């Protein structure tokens with residue numbers, strides 16, 4: 001099968017992530033999308049990170065009932081921080097029957113050559129890029145790239161964490177079951 005790997009901190013998952021995953025499924029030849037929850041992005045501070053199991057649970061709630069979307073905890077069992085090149089090697093060995101592509105926002109893509117063995121990742125994978133406001137998705141690194149033709153989404157987990165802390169209404173930027181779970185448990189307060 002053709003699997004799209006959508007890596008993220010998902011701190012928390014928001015409707016932007018869901019729209020992107022759905023857009024890719026609707027408009028590419030990918031059969032499934034795995035939302036891979038990264039316990040620790042090598043470049044991001046861990047201070048504002050919700051526990052990884054809570055983040056995974058929120059992703060599971062968001063994809064509930066969607067057969068082609070899967071929440072993955074594969075990186076929970078790999079060394080931290082979560083280097084994508086290691087995860088890709090692990091997945092290739094574990095699932096030789098699948099072909100893996102990568103899905104990411106243009107902010108991540110702009111920075112990919114600074115990732116551990118970023119050039120190797122780019123050389124060996126098809127990458128689907130969803131343009132993010134303020135980050136042009138130009139392919140000046142010879143990547144095997146598809147820039148998705150989709151509406152820009154002015155949504156970020158950072159803004160959502162801030163809104164929750166300030167008691168603002170986040171009803172329209174989070175899947176409803178995700179919102180309920182966050183509020184019920186007092187996450188990001």
Ligand SMILES: Nc1ncnc2c1ncn2[C@@H]1O[C@H](COP(=O)(O)OP(=O)(O)OP(=O)(O)O)[C@@H](O)[C@H]1O
Nearest residue numbers: 008009010016104105108130132153155156157158
């Ligand atoms: N609004 C968006 N448009 C396009 N890509 C996005 C958007 N939000 C997230 N992404 C992409 O989804 C992936 C996972 O994102 P991540 O979990 O870091 O969300 P985030 O909203 O960027 O979080 P934070 O604000 O905490 O940095 C990254 O590749 C990121 O570029």
Ligand SMILES: O=C(O)c1ccc[n+]([C@@H]2O[C@H](COP(=O)([O-])O)[C@@H](O)[C@H]2O)c1
Nearest residue numbers: 007008009038041082083084085115116
């Ligand atoms: O492998 C790397 O060097 C690397 C550097 C920065 C980010 N990443 C991964 O990129 C993914 C997106 O990160 P984030 O925090 O923006 O959602 C996540 O899986 C990170 O582990 C990976």
